[in-house]
Amino acid sequence: MSIWVTVAQVAAGVNVVLLLALTYVWGRNYAKFRSKHTLGLLVFALLLLAENVGVVYYYVLDPQLSAWWGSAVPDIVWQWQMAIHVVEAVALAFLTWTAWD
Helix, strand or coil: CCHHHHHHHHHHHHHHHHHHHHHHHHHHHHHHHCCHHHHHHHHHHHHHHHHHHHHHHHHHHCHHHHHHHHHCCCHHHHHHHHHHHHHHHHHHHHHHHHHHC
């Protein structure tokens, strides 16, 4: 398994944790304020969370797909996957930092 695979897996896992934090904050805000804006943020976080949980499942837990991702996918694909997940993690970290305040 190459370093690209590991970085992509870790970044996707970090995304799940950050999205759980955002879901908590925006869910709490929606319960308090009942505004469409906070509902939109909550739905956005839930959908992105579902996507990232699926990615982590395919990368790590699914016996067939995780083996395929780890051995048969070219490095260029992993490099792009890793870049997407890392950029997403940085964006979510910044968003979590601003929302947690």
